[in-house]
Amino acid sequence: MTDSLGNLKRTHHCCQLRDTDINKEVVLMGWVQHRRDHGGVIFIDLRDKEGITQIVFNPENSKAVHEKAQEIRNEYVLGVKGKVIARPGDMLNPNMKTGAIEVLIDELSIFSRAKTPAFLIDDRVEASEAIRLQYRYLDLRRPRLKNNILARHKATMAIRNYLDNKGFVDIETPFLTKSTPEGARDYLVPSRVNPGNFYALPQSPQLFKQLLMIAGFDRYYQIVKCFRDEDLRADRQPEFTQIDMELSFINEQEVMEIAEGMIVAIFKKVLDIDLVIPFPQITYDEAMSRFGLDRPDLRFGLELCDISDIVKDAGFKVFANVVKNGGLVKAINAKGCSTFTRKQIDELTDFAAVYKAKGLAWIKIKENEWQSPIAKFFTDQEKDALRKRLDLELGDIVFFVADQPKITNEALGQLRNELARRLGLILDDTYAFTWVTHFPLLDYDETEKRYQALHHPFTAPLEEDIEKLSFDPLAVKSRAYDLVLNGIEIGGGSIRIHSTELQEQVLNCLGIDETEANEKFGFLLNALSSGAPPHGGIAFGLDRLMMLLCREDSIRNVIAFPKTQKATCLLTDAPSKASTSQLQELAIKVSKIEEQEFL
RNA sequence: GGGGGUGUAGUUCAGUUGGUUAGAACGCUUGCCUGUCACGCAAGAGGUCGCGAGUUCGAGUCUCGUCACUCCCGCCA
Numbered sequence: 104m105t106d107s108l109g110n111l112k113r114t115h116h117c118c119q120l121r122d123t124d125i126n127k128e129v130v131l132m133g134w135v136q137h138r139r140d141h142g143g144v145i146f147i148d149l150r151d152k153e154g155i156t157q158i159v160f161n162p163e164n165s166k167a168v169h170e171k172a173q174e175i176r177n178e179y180v181l182g183v184k185g186k187v188i189a190r191p192g193d194m195l196n197p198n199m200k201t202g203a204i205e206v207l208i209d210e211l212s213i214f215s216r217a218k219t220p221a222f223l224i225d226d227r228v229e230a231s232e233a234i235r236l237q238y239r240y241l242d243l244r245r246p247r248l249k250n251n252i253l254a255r256h257k258a259t260m261a262i263r264n265y266l267d268n269k270g271f272v273d274i275e276t277p278f279l280t281k282s283t284p285e286g287a288r289d290y291l292v293p294s295r296v297n298p299g300n301f302y303a304l305p306q307s308p309q310l311f312k313q314l315l316m317i318a319g320f321d322r323y324y325q326i327v328k329c330f331r332d333e334d335l336r337a338d339r340q341p342e343f344t345q346i347d348m349e350l351s352f353i354n355e356q357e358v359m360e361i362a363e364g365m366i367v368a369i370f371k372k373v374l375d376i377d378l379v380i381p382f383p384q385i386t387y388d389e390a391m392s393r394f395g396l397d398r399p400d401l402r403f404g405l406e407l408c409d410i411s412d413i414v415k416d417a418g419f420k421v422f423a424n425v426v427k428n429g430g431l432v433k434a435i436n437a438k439g440c441s442t443f444t445r446k447q448i449d450e451l452t453d454f455a456a457v458y459k460a461k462g463l464a465w466i467k468i469k470e471n472e473w474q475s476p477i478a479k480f481f482t483d484q485e486k487d488a489l490r491k492r493l494d495l496e497l498g499d500i501v502f503f504v505a506d507q508p509k510i511t512n513e514a515l516g517q518l519r520n521e522l523a524r525r526l527g528l529i530l531d532d533t534y535a536f537t538w539v540t541h542f543p544l545l546d547y548d549e550t551e552k553r554y555q556a557l558h559h560p561f562t563a564p565l566e567e568d569i570e571k572l573s574f575d576p577l578a579v580k581s582r583a584y585d586l587v588l589n590g591i592e593i594g595g596g597s598i599r600i601h602s603t604e605l606q607e608q609v610l611n612c613l614g615i616d617e618t619e620a621n622e623k624f625g626f627l628l629n630a631l632s633s634g635a636p637p638h639g640g641i642a643f644g645l646d647r648l649m650m651l652l653c654r655e656d657s658i659r660n661v662i663a664f665p666k667t668q669k670a671t672c673l674l675t676d677a678p679s680k681a682s683t684s685q686l687q688e689l690a691i692k693v694s695k696i697e698e699q700e701f702l
Numbered sequence: 703g704g705g706g707g708u709g710u711a712g713u714u715c716a717g718u719u720g721g722u723u724a725g726a727a728c729g730c731u732u733g734c735c736u737g738u739c740a741c742g743c744a745a746g747a748g749g750u751c752g753c754g755a756g757u758u759c760g761a762g763u764c765u766c767g768u769c770a771c772u773c774c775c776g777c778c779a
Contacts, residue, residue, distance in 0.1 A: 136740095137739070137740065139737090139739065139741050140735085140738095141735060141736050141737070141738065141741075141742090143736030143737090144736040144737065144738080145738095146738050146739065146741085148739070155739095157738090159737090161736075163736085176730095177730095190737085193737095194738080196739060219712065219730060220712090220713095220729090221712065221713070222729090223713080223728080228713075228714075228728075228729090229713080229714055229715095230713065230714075231708090231709090231772090232771060232772065233709095234713075234771095236771090283779090284779095286778085286779040287777085287778050288777085288778085309779090331778060334703095335778095336774080336778085337772090339778070457774070458775080459775090555779070556779050557779075558779060560779070561779095562779090657772095667770090667771070667772090668772065669770085673770095
């Protein structure tokens with residue numbers, strides 16, 4: 104039998120007692136971190152959410168209690184009553200906050216016995232991801248995960264305080280809602296009372312927050328789950344949390360200012376770091392040109408350099424032909440890295456190939472010569488131009504990618520990040536923020552042969568570009584902005600379209616005709632024509648932000664109960680089969696399941 | 703949908719060219735120990751080598767398939 108709590112009342116937590124508390128009678132409750140049985144005296148490290156206190160069972164103090172304490176094992180849950188005493192002179196433990204004292208126990212309650220845990224509750228012990236997820240409640244006892252979750256709480260508190268002070272109203276929006284076209288795959292929920300019909304879980308509260316602006320709430324925020332049924336990554340879960348906000352009567356600069364203030368408040372509260380604002384802003388075009396990606400990592404240089412004009416007539420046909428066909432030839436000069444071996448270069452070539460680069464050309468700048476499979480194709484004049492453009496000096500190696508602009512930028516941009524990692528150019532405690540602005544409004548989907556919104560269909564085009572919608576849609580820039588931290592997109596938003604006519608025009612561009620538009624989001628178009636204020640907003644990925652704040656490399660480590668890469672939960676074994684009666688009630692037939700187990 | 707990595711004791715891993723009884727560390731159990739702090743000492747238990755086929759006199763090791771976890775590409779407005 105185990106003991107019940109009875110009248111025992113906790114007086115302190117396990118990180119609280121100091122030498123100033125000596126001689127106090129205290130009651131502690133917690134889990135057994137370690138047991139050290141010396142035959143006579145037994146030491147136990149008692150752990151709770153706050154920390155660890157050493158408790159002592161001494162047979163000279165109470166034989167019966169000492170006897171009972173023999174039984175204690177790791178992870179047992181105890182309540183103990185005793186006296187705070189000073190540790191003997193040289194027995195202080197400077198590594199513990201409570202290391203000056205210990206508690207000599209007079210009364211012991213064993214609330215729970217515990218099976219031997221699958222892994223030790225200690226950050227120094229490794230366990231596989233699968234085991235950690237299966238026993239998540241044990242992993243959450245360990246300091247690393249526990250502290251991440253506590254940091255997340257600090258962050259959300261800072262966010263709520265900040266936004267409340269700025270006049271934002273926290274409003275909940277429905278989870279059982281309507282499927283929206285465009286965007287990610289929806290999670291569907293069958294409706295029992297409307298057989299054959301389905302709700303969709305929201306990919307974001309986008310339309311509802313716009314409706315709230317039209318309703319006149321002026322400033323809205325929500326820390327809210329969003330659902331996207333797409334394949335997972337280290338920084339992507341099917342359900343994730345957004346810090347979602349929307350404001351009326353503002354422009355993009357004002358949204359960015361508010362957002363910066365919030366990020367500052369979070370960093371101050373969680374890390375006690377004072378960030379410098381405003382964050383730099385660069386346009387999408389500049390980001391692509393200099394860094395190859397729309398989420399540039401500004402912690403290091405290694406910028407990309409366009410050399411298409413220099414090589415357009417070169418004897419090296421690979422380069423020349425790419426330029427002739429509207430492609431792009433760009434290069435990165437890795438200063439002082441001409442010592443790269445053939446093997447290293449091959450690895451980098453394989454790396455670039457992942458991003459569809461057909462090859463990775465290179466030139467090593469050696470004494471008296473350019474060592475390279477392609478150097479012989481260039482005239483002295485071309486070499487001279489390259490030397491100047493790329494700042495080529497003795498000991499450099501320069502990498503080239505030649506392809507369609509999209510591939511050249513992506514491959515070389517990713518190579519830039521990889522080179523920085525390999526060369527150790529990335530400093531640990533640097534937080535390099537940047538806004539990326541002036542995204543294109545649309546891009547062209549080759550497989551579906553139509554335009555699609557880069558951000559979403561409700562993003563406003565730049566005023567001066569609106570007329571181009573009819574004759575050159577791809578040249579239209581939008582009023583969208585992303586916030587990027589260390590090469591990772593942590594938030595994005597836009598000024599929205601608040602005019603019915605413009606909204607219809609953009610939908611038209613996307614190939615959504617009036618009938619379809621009315622069917623899919625006629626409610627929004629109606630609302631827009633019922634008095635819509637100019638408005639815009641932004642949403643941050645709370646999980647990604649916390650991942651960066653906690654220096655984790657997966658968002659699973661900042662989510663209490665995350666999913667595996669196949670979107671399952673190893674703890675609860677979700678998703679699982681539905682019973683025939685459940686399915687019948689929902690008017691659903693399951694096909695293509697090999698061995699359907701009837702429950 | 704595609705590519706890479708991993709899977710051996712409760713946990714983390716080692717396991718040679720295919721060869722006798724599959725090892726280590728930690729954890730666990732028992733005993734000893736009154737000042738430890740991931741205590742120490744001694745003894746012990748613990749294995750469907752992910753699963754299924756195949757090759758072979760013989761498979762943890764080789765081949766094929768399959769499952770799980772993970773990283774990436776596609777996908778993710």
